[in-house]
Amino acid sequence: MERVNFFMDYKKNLVQQYNQCAAYKLLCDNQGFNPSINLKSENDMDEVPYFTTTLFKKSHGLFKDLLRVPADKLDKWTVSSSTSGDPSIVGRRTKDIIKIKEFIEREKSLKSLNDYDCVFYPEPEVMKKYKSQVILGKSTESYIGNMLDIFNFSENTIFLIKPDKEDLTIDMDSFKAFLEDHNNMDHNLSIRGSTILLFDSVNKLKDNMKPVKLGKNAIIHTGGGGWDGKKGNLSMGSALRRQDFVEIVSEFLGVPKENFVDSYSFTENSFPITGHYSKEYKDYLFHIPTWGRVMIRDIKTLKPLKNEGDKGFIQMLNAYGTSAFAGASILVDDIGEIVSMEECPECGSKLMTIRILGRVKGSEAKGCGATLNVKEGI
Numbered sequence: 001m002e003r004v005n006f007f008m009d010y011k012k013n014l015v016q017q018y019n020q021c022a023a024y025k026l027l028c029d030n031q032g033f034n035p036s037i038n039l040k041s042e043n044d045m046d047e048v049p050y051f052t053t054t055l056f057k058k059s060h061g062l063f064k065d066l067l068r069v070p071a072d073k074l075d076k077w078t079v080s081s082s083t084s085g086d087p088s089i090v091g092r093r094t095k096d097i098i099k100i101k102e103f104i105e106r107e108k109s110l111k112s113l114n115d116y117d118c119v120f121y122p123e124p125e126v127m128k129k130y131k132s133q134v135i136l137g138k139s140t141e142s143y144i145g146n147m148l149d150i151f152n153f154s155e156n157t158i159f160l161i162k163p164d165k166e167d168l169t170i171d172m173d174s175f176k177a178f179l180e181d182h183n184n185m186d187h188n189l190s191i192r193g194s195t196i197l198l199f200d201s202v203n204k205l206k207d208n209m210k211p212v213k214l215g216k217n218a219i220i221h222t223g224g225g226g227w228d229g230k231k232g233n234l235s236m237g238s239a240l241r242r243q244d245f246v247e248i249v250s251e252f253l254g255v256p257k258e259n260f261v262d263s264y265s266f267t268e269n270s271f272p273i274t275g276h277y278s279k280e281y282k283d284y285l286f287h288i289p290t291w292g293r294v295m296i297r298d299i300k301t302l303k304p305l306k307n308e309g310d311k312g313f314i315q316m317l318n319a320y321g322t323s324a325f326a327g328a329s330i331l332v333d334d335i336g337e338i339v340s341m342e343e344c345p346e347c348g349s350k351l352m353t354i355r356i357l358g359r360v361k362g363s364e365a366k367g368c369g370a371t372l373n374v375k376e377g378i
């Protein structure tokens with residue numbers, strides 16, 4: 001991809017979505033918004049109607065109505081890993097997944113330049129097919145499995161999560177051997193994958209192994225959420241603070257804190273965002289790349305917020321990679337905080353920068369439950 005004209009591409013995508021998805025057209029018509037007429041400039045993007053991620057949940061039975069092409073034109077259904085047994089189901093074409101690959105390859109911090117990768121996920125093919133079902137003649141595949149599949153891992157990659165009948169288990173012996181092999185070597189290496197599985201494994205090893213020093217050329221790249229303490233069938237019983245994760249893992253593995261990065265995406269979205277750890281903020285700072293937009297919306301009023309320190313729901317505006325489903329404007333029930341609208345205060349990148357605070361909880365959730373379950377006339 002050459003330099004993108006995000007607004008023009010976004011408008012084109014939204015107009016097509018309006019014409020191709022009757023449910024989205026209905027939502028827009030109810031709000032008096034026609035993208036061909038009302039989306040004239042970047043400022044109008046505040047008004048773009050959005051679907052919420054909850055609408056894609058299997059239990060709602062609406063995921064077929066959120067397609068932009070007939071189901072027989074899809075290549076696959078991508079599904080989220082789900083704690084509740086109620087995954088999101090998003091129809092995709094292969095060309096949309098290739099778009100996501102282009103974005104991942106443009107993120108310099110995500111390119112695998114490492115000689116050795118150690119991954120807290122199963123091999124991509126195993127992950128893709130894990131608990132696959134057939135819906136309307138197409139197989140479901142794990143979204144994370146698809147993300148792993150397009151990532152350029154080195155030849156020396158160890159996938160630590162192994163299938164064991166219906167379950168997945170962590171190959172602790174291989175993890176321990178990896179740490180011992182690279183101790184005090186300053187090798188170019190990465191440890192990637194599920195935050196909660198990596199944290200859990202480090203805590204198990206701490207009891208019977210001395211800390212190692214992987215050194216300044218190692219990076220720790222997590223993804224797939226899990227900061228609320230839950231992922232799939234695994235639960236830690238409490239939320240995991242990013243600061244605690246980074247301090248404990250940094251100390252045990254001997255990797256500098258500034259070498260920690262985290263990726264954020266979800267099944268209904270098409271551009272992952274990446275954050276680098278900030279010692280000052282004691283949190284990951286996520287840059288919003290030029291090929292996507294993020295809006296933060298007030299939890300109660302849902303109005304767009306634009307000031308540093310404002311917190312609210314995260315809305316992702318996708319210009320690319322949503323040709324098969326109505327994914328151009330998606331609101332997710334994660335809370336983000338604006339660090340800066342223009343520039344990362346830590347590294348100086350001229351990009352909107354946010355922190356991700358996690359799911360809404362307790363009293364806040366009561367206020368937004370209705371919001372996120374709206375079917376908006378579908």
Ligand SMILES: [Zn+2]
Nearest residue numbers: 344346347349
């Ligand atoms: Zn930065």
